[in-house]
Amino acid sequence: QRFRFCGDLDCPDWVLAEISTLAKISSVKLKLICAQVLRDLLGEAIEYEKILKLTSDAKLESGDVKATIAVLSFILSSAAKHNVDSESLSSELQQLGLPKEHASGLCRSYEEKQSSLQDRLKACSLRLSRLGSVSWRVDYTLSSSELREVNEPLVHLTFNVQDGERGRTAAIPMALSANKFRVLLAELKQAQALMNTLL
């Protein structure tokens, strides 16, 4: 059977298996655990001790606690990935056997954070490099060893480019004559106009 939150594919076996573990926790505590898992997905620190306290009533072993976090992580991020609304998510989780109160608690947590989650996933998407900053300087060449009176402006540009994920910044310096710089500026303005038509 196909599920929207799994990207219109079958639900993975391990997720199916852990639904019964989720049902062992009370629905109120499950909503609080969801809140913790959402913090982790949004890049904030997860408070593992709080989760341990919340699962202690259900007498889960440490392996089950980790499985609970993993399955909630999967459900929430996959639903955000495929832009599933919270009612559809709730009905699909109930089809998998999650009790109604648990599903609605989970989906209410999801709904609150759905757009922040999607923004975060967009920011984490594959990106090869990123322009950090541009620094520039305009000089005026008076004279050189080749020619006594040069009298020309010169632009120094440095692009600070950040590598994809390791965040290493590489500085790419270049010097351009006034004409070359005009060409560069004109081309970039054309690209900017094209980008604006798409926004």
Next chain:
Amino acid sequence: MLLVLSEEQKVHLGCLPRASGTAVGELGRLAMELLRRGAAPRACEAAARKLSIDVDTVQHGVEGLSYLLTESSKLMISEVDFQDSIHVLGFSDELKKLLLQLYLDNRKEIRNILSELAPKLPSYHSLEWRLDVQLASRSLRQQIKPAVTVKLHLNQNEDQTAQVLQTDPSTLLHLIQQLEQALGEMKTNHCRRIVRNMK
């Protein structure tokens, strides 16, 4: 298949007949530690003091024993061949039995250690992808050129490398088809026969 021991190794192992049963057991334990964790000169010194043998003899004995054990385990020689190989050293029957027992007890573990020494190719860790559409370039406006950018994360002996690849959708479909064909090979009669015989 018989083991061939060099003259130097025969001299190293020559200290064993003079040692008591417990001493041989201790040297065997040190030899296994050498294989598990590498050289431990202090352990050899401690053993030398405890057994009242000098350090060099202990060191040589341990090295000779570890060679004997690794070569026998590597070649997976039978008991009879093991006995015949150490026969040239002129050991007592009791010592031969001790060494044989040492070999048989540790053979499996040594083979596990040896299997990890084989060179490894980079293996798959994870994959990130992105679908883009090129709408315009400096030379040509009004284009529609889809492209899939893939970042392949590979693991090689704890080194993480990443390869960035880019392809158009039709090549990607061809790639998927080829990989599915490769997976499909496992279901042919030829592969099934081999897998059955290996089990």
